[in-house]
Amino acid sequence: MGLGHSHGHRAGGAPDLEVGRRSRVVVVVLLVLAAAVTVAGLVALWPGGDRPVLETAPEGSSYSEVTVTDVELLADSASGPVLLADDADGEQIMVQVAPEYLDVVEAGDRIRVLNLPVAEGVAAPYVFVDLVRGPPMALLAAVMGVLVLVVARLRGLGAIAGLVVSVGGVLWFTVPALVEGRPALPVALVTASALMFVLLYLAHGVSVRTSTALLGTLGGLVATAGLAAWATGATHLNFLGGEYAMDLRSLAPEADLRGILLCGIVLAGLGVLNDVTITQVSAVWELRAASPASTRRDLFRGGMRIGRDHIASTVYTVAFAYLGAALPLVILVAMSDRTLLDTLTSGEIAEEVVRTMVGSIGLVLAIPLTTAIAALLVPAAEPTASPASPEPSTPSAPGPVADPATP
Incomplete structure (x- = not known):
């Protein structure tokens, strides 16, 4: 990894301070071990x-997209609610739809x-599956991409x-x-570690600053994973009440x-963890740039003052x-007659509560860890120059005396 140490400012205005050779070697060795x-x-x-x-899709059936032309027509059909639509060839077809979707689907919608x-006695061989959401989602993705760029x-x-x-x-591995x-x-650990190696260097470039944030992220990741493993076992979370649990059990019986x-x-x-580590490293680097004479202890304390504000906002985020x-x-769940404690400790609500607390604890631990690593790796304090003492003045030799008779 080419962890350079040039002076000046990097792209984006962040100071790129000179880091000692020993610090760079330590960072490279640790990251090489983590990568290995x-x-x-993998x-x-x-x-x-x-x-x-x-x-x-059942055998012999197929999916297609059609345009709704009329929602009210035949809504009281004996076979259930039916709407009219035009298929790809422009031919009008009848589509069975669940009653709860009649207020959602409008004429002109793509479904x-x-x-x-x-089959004999079936009025509408077409069954509503879902609305087509591709175009608006593609527009949102395009707007997000343009704004980010x-x-x-x-x-x-x-x-x-x-x-x-x-x-x-995530999909391939x-x-x-x-x-x-x-x-x-x-x-989980291998996935998160591999993604962090790629994401951080792609988004923030290859530098000691980024590598320091990566070390803090990996440390916070290990803490989060260990805590999650304990919490899921101690609270007996098993995903059995999940919406897709039955499908997973039948389709992937080997899956835990x-x-x-x-x-x-x-x-x-992972995303919030990455956010706090990058922020903390940047804070320590900026503190060093603003105060070259500060000790590492002072940098850690200053970074933690920023980190506490970050914790306060990120936890409720x-x-x-x-x-x-x-x-x-x-x-x-809130509409039931159960107490608040029973509600928070029941089924899928408990999953969300545990997920929130584990994620919050992980990022809280990552902030002091990352700040400490950054304070150790940031360039050392510059020695303060002592005020120069004035040199004693030596009497100058007298110049030639002018002749008073000279006009």
Whole structure:
């Protein structure tokens, strides 16, 4: 890894201070060891064989997209609510739809339907499956991508590339490995470590600063994974009440449902963990640039003052993120006659509570760890120059005396 030590400022205005040779060697050795362990884990845990496929369409049926032309017509059909739509050839077809979707679907909407084999007595061989959401989601993705590139420029491009790599890594390695029953804790650690190596250097460039943040992230990641492994076992979380538990048990009998939950907890905290470590390293570097004479202890204390503010805001950010994702479930459980304690410790609510607390503890531990690493690796304090003492003046030789008779 080319961890340079040039003076001046890097792209984005961040100071790139000169780091000692010993510090750079320590960083490189630690990261090489971490990378070697990660690669070995990838090789040992890499899934093999064919991945099971969940068949969603009955034999002889097919999916297609159609345009709704009329929602009210035939709504009281004997076979259930029916709407009219135009298929790809412009021919009008009848589509059976669940009653709860009648208020959602409007004329002109694109919907996805399942074309069932024609059976006697069936008025509409087409069954509503879902709304087509591709175009608006593609527009959102395009707007996000453009804004990230305009505001963050090259770093934004690196972040987008890292996001693509992350999704690909989870789909090609993590998911098949869990389906085949590979141990979840090593899978989670290897996945997160590999992604962090790629994401941080893509988004922030190769430097001692980025490598320092990576060390802090890996330390926080290990703490989060260990805590998640203990918490899922101690609280007896097993994912059995999940929406897709039955499908997973039938389709992937070798998969460990508790392990899948554990892996999800580790990966869920990865983004926030990365955020706090990058921020803390940048804070320490900026403090050193602003105060070259400060001791490492002073830098750590200053970094922790910033870190405490970060903790205060990030903890409830994590909590609200999980609360928002599970809001429908929270509403259903809150409407029951159970006490608050029973509600918080029941089934899927307990999963979200444990997920929130584990993620929060992981990032709280990562902040002092990363700050300490940054304070140790940042360039040493510059010696303060003592004020120069004035040199004694020596009497100058008298110059030639002018002749008073000279006019």
